[in-house]
Amino acid sequence: MNRFASILLTSLICIVALGQFVQVITRYVLEVPVMGLEETMMYPTVWLYILGAVNASRENSHIRANVLEIFLKTDRGHTILAIIGEVISLIVGLWLLSWAWQFTQYAWKVWRESPTLYIPTFYFDVALVVGLALMMVYTALHLIRHIRDLRTGAAQ
Template sequence: MSKLYDLYGKVQGAVISFLMLFVGVLMFIQVILRYVLKMPLMGIEELLLFPTIWLYMLGGAHASFTRTHITCGVLTLLIKRKKSFALFNIAQTVISIVVALWLTRWAWWFFTYSLRTMKESPLLYIPLILAESAIFVGLALMVLNTVVEFFSHVSEYRSFDGTELIKEVK
């Protein structure tokens, strides 16, 4: 499972890198055409919408994969024992899973709505489902990553005997 999960992380990172490069190239082309050559290309802003939304959602999923997402660690300052800290992490992750599942459910409803309506972009007539599906996919990946994090915290909790203290930072 670990090798497969690591491969998933590498693929996700590669897709994000490609999307960043693609967005950068499109913006460079837009600047050169509009401000240097004075020949604006119609629709490039609309085209930028699709990789940008995917980049945003996959970036959030990748942050949850690498566990570099934003957390509020104020309560962790009060915890002295490693086992208590691991239990706190389990509770925090369970809350994250519940919230992520709730948001993913809404994203699923939006995804099915997008499939039913099959809206198109106004200028290039690109199906908006290509961008709107990123919300569901990104949140589903965040749920997956948070569930993996939960099992990691449970394993960590089981490894402590309850007497080990967290080292003080000096």
């Protein structure tokens, strides 16, 4: 799974970089903008952003401001704080996931298209619900791991 995620994210970032390179060369060097390139670049850009957040959730490497950890002296205290943080993240994430699901249902019903190339936007609208669902799975797994560490005494 780790290899697949890194290959997918690397591919997406290369596609985005290549698209931006083509845009700069054609627009500023050749002075012939490629119509619709921005629309086609939305797909890999949105998926890269969302899957990057999923990857950070999988690796448990989101940016955090753990100010309370300064005052906690034991590993047990750190684990309890991590459990509280994961529970709050799970509650907020599930709430956002329900909104994303409603938006996905709306996007399916409306079936919007991009203004120039008439590409269905549903395929990058759905990235939000997929990404949030995966983030909630990883958050739940981290929560279970912290609870297990607290129970087994690994966080003493």
